[in-house]
Amino acid sequence: MSTAKPVTMLRKQRVRTLWISDVHLGTRDCQAERLAVFLKRYQAERIYLVGDIIDGWKLRSGIYWPQSHSNVIRRLLTMSKRGCEVIYVTGNHDEFLRRYSRLVLGNIQLVDEALHETADGRRLLVIHGDQFDVITRYHRWLAFLGDSAYEVTLTLNRWLNHWRERWGYGYWSLSAYLKHKVKTAxxxxxxxxxxxxxxxxKRGFDGVVCGHIHHAEIREVGGVTYHNCGDWVESCSALIEHRDGRIELYRLAESGSTLPLPVVGEAA
Structure with a gap:
């Protein structure tokens, strides 16, 4: 005689807005599995993809696109189909999409920047941020060189966390640690x-939501509220606007959750 255990479905948390940036789909260091699980936990009215979602720079040198990366795209399309407004803000690694700015496909919009009004009435500029990076704008060769050096750090980060997981430790970002310690960074x-x-x-906004530098943070800067989404390469972080307008910074390392990988065949 066999017994069946009841399956407990996790209830999605209803939120007003999600912001994610710097996913870098198409690279080996993209934490696509963890991102797909994160997105599955929320029912959002609107989601902003704040640039560098697809890494066009890396895809030029060769195609790397495992199923987990397609699963992220599938999850976003499912959210759109169920009524979530998806606003894709272009970045420098996916700058090839900038020629299609203002494209609208159902619930999906492609823009270079956006205005977001929070539930409590604040006006936020949503922009990737590469426009304010002198190296990216005026010294592209140096940006490509820096990107290669960053890849080396991420490779070390990947192996470090592989062994940390085997020994029962949580996720920790080597590259994020170095950003806090190296003076030039x-x-x-x-x-x-x-x-x-x-x-x-200058433009009369109450704050900004951006990405680009892979450094998640919420703080007051120069009289406005600065929000940075972080990334899904090293820190696995996002911004969440709750229904009262409060904006929370989510970090995987501080969430008390390991975001287990999805089970094969699990329903969308």
Missing amino acids: VNFISDFEEAIAHECV
Whole structure:
């Protein structure tokens, strides 16, 4: 005689808005499995993809696209089909999409920047942020060189966390740690934050939501509220607007959850 255990369905958390950036689909360091599980936990009215979702730079040198990367696209399309507004804000790694800005396909919009009004009435500029990175704008060769060096760090990060998981430790980002310790990196982040905050003040915004530098944070800068989504390569972070307008910074390493990988054949 066989017995069947009842299946407990996790109830999705209803939120007003999700922001994710710097997923870098098409690269080996993309945490696509964890992102798909994260997205599945929420029922959002709107989701902003704040640039560098697809890594066009990497795809030029060769195609790497496992099923897990397709699963992220599938999850976003499913959310759109169920009524979630998906706004794709272009970045520098997916700049090939900028020629199609203002394209609208059902519930999916493609833009270079967007205005978001929170439930409590604040006006936020949503932009990837590469426009405020002097190296990306004026020294593209140096940006490509820096991208290669960053890949080396991410490879070390991947192997480090492989062994941490085997020994029962949680996720930890080596590259994020280095950003806090290396003086030039700290200065670069500070300059970036100040430049984008200045633009918000000039244009009359209450704050900004951006990505680009893979450094998740919410803080006051130059009289506006600066929000950075982080990324799904090293820190696995996102921004969540609750129904009262409160914006929360989600970090996998601080969530108390391991975001287990999805079971094969699990319903969407």
